[in-house]
Amino acid sequence: MNYKQVLAAGLAPHLDGVQEETIADLIEYPPNPQMGDLSMPCFKLSKQLRKAPHAIAEELKQRWEAHPVFDRVEAVSGYFNVFLNGQRFAEEVVGEIYDLQDRYGSQQIGQGRNIVIDFSSPNIAKTFHIGHLRSTMIGNAIYKIHEFLGYNCVGINHLGDWGTQFGKLIVAYQLWGNQAAVEAEGIDELQRLYIKFHDEAESKPELETEARLCFVRLEQGDEEALKLWKWFVEISLKEFEKMYALLGVKFDSYAGESFYNDKMDAVIEELKQKKLLEEDDGAQLVRLDDFNMPPALMIKKDGGTLYHTRDVTAAIYRHNAYDFEKCIYVTDAGQSLHFQQWFKVIELMGYDWASKLAHVPFGKVSLEGAKLSTRKGNVIRLEELLTQAIEKTKVIINEKNPSLENRDEVARQVGVGAIIFSDLSNNRIKDIVFSWEDALNFDGETGPYVQYTHVRTCSLLRKANGSESIELSGAKDALNFALLDNPEAQGVLRQLHLFKERVEQAMHKLEPSVVSRYLVDLAQSFNRFYHECPILVDDAELRQARLALVKSVQITMRNGLCLIGLEAPEKM
Numbered sequence: 001m002n003y004k005q006v007l008a009a010g011l012a013p014h015l016d017g018v019q020e021e022t023i024a025d026l027i028e029y030p031p032n033p034q035m036g037d038l039s040m041p042c043f044k045l046s047k048q049l050r051k052a053p054h055a056i057a058e059e060l061k062q063r064w065e066a067h068p069v070f071d072r073v074e075a076v077s078g079y080f081n082v083f084l085n086g087q088r089f090a091e092e093v094v095g096e097i098y099d100l101q102d103r104y105g106s107q108q109i110g111q112g113r114n115i116v117i118d119f120s121s122p123n124i125a126k127t128f129h130i131g132h133l134r135s136t137m138i139g140n141a142i143y144k145i146h147e148f149l150g151y152n153c154v155g156i157n158h159l160g161d162w163g164t165q166f167g168k169l170i171v172a173y174q175l176w177g178n179q180a181a182v183e184a185e186g187i188d189e190l191q192r193l194y195i196k197f198h199d200e201a202e203s204k205p206e207l208e209t210e211a212r213l214c215f216v217r218l219e220q221g222d223e224e225a226l227k228l229w230k231w232f233v234e235i236s237l238k239e240f241e242k243m244y245a246l247l248g249v250k251f252d253s254y255a256g257e258s259f260y261n262d263k264m265d266a267v268i269e270e271l272k273q274k275k276l277l278e279e280d281d282g283a284q285l286v287r288l289d290d291f292n293m294p295p296a297l298m299i300k301k302d303g304g305t306l307y308h309t310r311d312v313t314a315a316i317y318r319h320n321a322y323d324f325e326k327c328i329y330v331t332d333a334g335q336s337l338h339f340q341q342w343f344k345v346i347e348l349m350g351y352d353w354a355s356k357l358a359h360v361p362f363g364k365v366s367l368e369g370a371k372l373s374t375r376k377g378n379v380i381r382l383e384e385l386l387t388q389a390i391e392k393t394k395v396i397i398n399e400k401n402p403s404l405e406n407r408d409e410v411a412r413q414v415g416v417g418a419i420i421f422s423d424l425s426n427n428r429i430k431d432i433v434f435s436w437e438d439a440l441n442f443d444g445e446t447g448p449y450v451q452y453t454h455v456r457t458c459s460l461l462r463k464a465n466g467s468e469s470i471e472l473s474g475a476k477d478a479l480n481f482a483l484l485d486n487p488e489a490q491g492v493l494r495q496l497h498l499f500k501e502r503v504e505q506a507m508h509k510l511e512p513s514v515v516s517r518y519l520v521d522l523a524q525s526f527n528r529f530y531h532e533c534p535i536l537v538d539d540a541e542l543r544q545a546r547l548a549l550v551k552s553v554q555i556t557m558r559n560g561l562c563l564i565g566l567e568a569p570e571k572m
């Protein structure tokens with residue numbers, strides 16, 4: 001039940017001319033339950049109704065008619081507060097969770113509509129680093145949240161598999177590389193060659209020219225260059241896929257930058273025809289002076305294409321292929337200008353769907369205590385980070401639960417989860433400083449804390465029934481929901497009820513942290529309940545009622561964890 005709507009419908013007849021929808025939007029959940037379960041801040045209507053807030057609240061109270069969903073109402077300093085009937089609320093919430101289970105919180109808002117999500121998109125022959133992890137996890141969560149809300153999602157890994165850097169890499173390999181080393185060391189060796197190229201080029205600028213020419217040969221289909229390039233791609237993909245398997249991330253398409261090689265000519269032609277292309281010292285660009293942006297370079301002096309060219313081409317291709325309602329690009333905020341520029345180019349080309357393109361930027365990640373310099377290649381390698389997380393988690397598990405079976409599997413779920421969660425626990429635009437201590441703290445606002453709370457629900461259910469699963473169908477009819485009418489249980493129920501709204505909010509804001517923060521709130525309210533209200537009591541009726549709440553938390557937590565890409569182990 002949508003209580004905001006129910007309340008709005010009850011209030012509308014008494015609020016002259018204010019739309020029910022407007023009222024529903026104004027209704028709030030007070031931070032403190034003493035101020036009601038729902039509240040109408042009347043000062044937001046005082047202008048429209050030409051009345052003082054306290055007068056509006058008083059009047060609403062006078063005219064309020066008894067309602068089965070709400071127990072009582074009050075008018076306090078300009079707020080009209082409403083208290084739910086606790087028993088009914090419990091019945092409603094638990095009933096819905098029992099009915100929907102793994103669909104609890106889902107909706108069909110996006111039915112029949114496509115969303116394209118371009119995420120992760122690492123660069124071939126370069127280390128998969130912690131910045132790509134953010135794109136991967138934010139993108140993955142945005143994907144799952146949309147899917148949960150009924151959208152048809154297309155996840156695209158726009159691999160950085162084309163561009164001048166491949167000219168450099170091929171030149172470097174031909175000068176200093178050998179097959180055996182690349183086969184043995186993979187991306188590390190490619191990265192080493194790439195860095196060596198830059199070091200050497202500092203004193204030998206002719207290397208740069210050679211690399212540029214090499215890339216032009218590659219674009220023209222030179223066989224030797226193509227062969228090496230393909231090999232570099234293969235080696236890199238193998239490593240990336242290992243990472244994705246560890247993270248539990250999948251893509252619907254791996255059409256990277258090179259996919260658009262044979263599609264760019266037509267776009268350049270179109271730009272010319274639309275008189276958008278201007279020659280500048282041999283290069284071709286689209287001027288964006290009128291929009292206070294530097295020009296978008298489309299063709300370089302030597303004829304080579306650019307990141308811009310491929311993004312414009314890819315967007316047109318995707319629009320034709322997927323007829324998207326939204327096409328989302330998840331990258332660090334450092335690329336914001338790039339996206340603004342080429343979004344503008346699409347608009348100037350006369351495509352009204354330019355407004356459906358959205359850049360979803362995020363802040364930088366740094367590791368506590370580590371000095372980073374990307375240029376020299378001492379970036380934080382994701383593989384190392386994940387391995388360390390798993391190892392550190394194993395140590396903690398050995399202390400907490402030395403007899404745990406499948407310890408390795410759980411250490412992976414919790415270790416990887418800790419990293420993902422710490423990545424998703426703040427507004428994405430914020431820069432984050434990653435700290436092991438914070439991420440792996442089982443009592444903090446962390447992945448392990450939420451997972452541990454889920455494990456607690458599992459072990460309670462196991463103790464009560466001998467298994468995590470309890471019979472749900474028909475079970476709720478036998479429950480006495482009046483027994484859940486106490487502050488701790490109601491606190492949990494309020495959180496459970498919020499889930500659907502939070503998921504929707506996360507979708508609208510493209511902000512997975514709404515879900516991660518929600519999970520921490522839910523875990524905290526559950527733990528309060530757990531400490532105040534013994535669950536496995538002798539009184540069978542009370543025990544069943546409390547267990548129903550435990551079960552509801554378990555289901556909701558699993559659903560939420562899954563949305564942000566975390567697993568939910570049953571023991572740890």
Ligand code: ARG
Binds near residue numbers: 118330331
């Ligand atoms: N490969 C780029 C990078 O590592 C990200 C690509 C993002 N997607 C796009 N369509 N531009 O920074």
